[in-house]
Amino acid sequence: MMRAILLYLSHAGWARRIMLHWRLARRVARLWVAGETLSEAVTRVKAMNERGLTATVDVLGEAVTHAEDTAPPVAGYLDLIDAIRREGLQAGASLKLTALGLDIDPELCHTNMLRILERAREAGVRITIDMEDSNHTQATLDMFRRLRAGSGADLHTVIQSYLYRSDADIEALAAEGAGIRLCKGAYMEPPDRAYPAKRDVNAAFVRQAKMLLDAAKAGRGYPGFATHDENMIAAVRAYAAEQGIGPALFEFQMLYGVRSNLQAALVAEGYRMRLYEPYGTQWYPYFMRRLAERPANVWFFASSLLRG
Numbered sequence: 291m292m293r294a295i296l297l298y299l300s301h302a303g304w305a306r307r308i309m310l311h312w313r314l315a316r317r318v319a320r321l322w323v324a325g326e327t328l329s330e331a332v333t334r335v336k337a338m339n340e341r342g343l344t345a346t347v348d349v350l351g352e353a354v355t356h357a358e359d360t361a362p363p364v365a366g367y368l369d370l371i372d373a374i375r376r377e378g379l380q381a382g383a384s385l386k387l388t389a390l391g392l393d394i395d396p397e398l399c400h401t402n403m404l405r406i407l408e409r410a411r412e413a414g415v416r417i418t419i420d421m422e423d424s425n426h427t428q429a430t431l432d433m434f435r436r437l438r439a440g441s442g443a444d445l446h447t448v449i450q451s452y453l454y455r456s457d458a459d460i461e462a463l464a465a466e467g468a469g470i471r472l473c474k475g476a477y478m479e480p481p482d483r484a485y486p487a488k489r490d491v492n493a494a495f496v497r498q499a500k501m502l503l504d505a506a507k508a509g510r511g512y513p514g515f516a517t518h519d520e521n522m523i524a525a526v527r528a529y530a531a532e533q534g535i536g537p538a539l540f541e542f543q544m545l546y547g548v549r550s551n552l553q554a555a556l557v558a559e560g561y562r563m564r565l566y567e568p569y570g571t572q573w574y575p576y577f578m579r580r581l582a583e584r585p586a587n588v589w590f591f592a593s594s595l596l597r598g
């Protein structure tokens with residue numbers, strides 16, 4: 291119930307307007323968001339790199355409805371790629387196709403992506419296409435395949451374990467040798483598309499992680515396991531050890547600001563760890579999805595506000 295309310299609020303314009311103008315809320319949101327400017331994000335990535343962590347940086351933004359609104363995110367990603375190269379950061383970038391025009395015109399989105407991928411290819415920067423709600427799954431995978439075939443860039447995408455279709459998607463993508471981030475899924479989905487029960491989502495995550503590890507062992511693709519769930523991490527580790535799959539063949543990924551001790555512990559054990567680091571002024575929907583993932587975050591947020 292709480293999750294449904296928070297996910298509803300994540301795209302309610304009135305709630306966004308209140309929060310974005312509330313200075314205290316902005317300050318607390320900074321626990322999960324690296325900052326509002328590129329230079330703040332660069333500073334954070336440098337600090338992460340010093341601790342042995344890599345990053346994937348997200349220029350915050352969600353679906354746009356006018357073609358001209360895709361220009362700022364494209365410019366934002368080009369600047370980001372230039373900064374990663376100039377500063378020698380161990381970082382890639384994550385992006386959402388709806389921020390680049392997918393809902394307006396797939397050709398506009400394709401053109402925008404080609405510009406970003408050309409710069410990324412020159413700079414040797416990995417780009418990951420985030421996965422949004424299930425109305426965009428097929429269009430996102432179609433665009434991923436088209437761009438991967440045509441751009442020559444190091445392009446990855448995301449599969450969400452909660453969708454019924456994901457076993458089949460993973461099987462196909464693994465055969466193609468695609469780089470895949472596996473996550474449980476963060477959107478509100480109907481029961482005819484996604485498992486409603488958490489235990490089924492967890493079982494799917496473990497099943498799909500094994501499929502991706504098998505493919506990586508056979509030299510096909512490079513998986514990233516994006517989870518803070520210790521049971522999922524333990525299952526990945528156990529299967530990799532059992533199959534003799536070394537830690538260079540996959541990575542773990544977590545969100546900036548979540549379970550820092552676990553991140554450090556895994557790095558100390560020799561695992562690769564990449565942090566999702568969002569920055570920008572459009573932090574509201576991202577922030578609300580993080581609150582929805584864990585009810586305790588709501589109380590943490592509320593008590594931080596009360597403490598001022």
Ligand code: FDA
Pocket residue numbers: 419420421422448450471473474475476477516517518519520522543544545548549564565566580581583584587
């Ligand atoms: P789960 O939600 O079961 O949580 C397990 C435990 O982890 C919790 O008990 C809590 O202790 C901790 N935890 C989890 N989330 C937390 C939070 N926000 N704050 C504090 N503690 C938390 N989704 C999507 O739909 N499309 C995408 O492209 C991506 N991309 C992505 C990238 C990366 C790097 C990560 C880590 C996650 C995503 N996600 C995503 C989000 C993902 O789908 C999922 O919603 C969250 O990772 C939470 O699921 P967990 O696997 O962590 O487990």
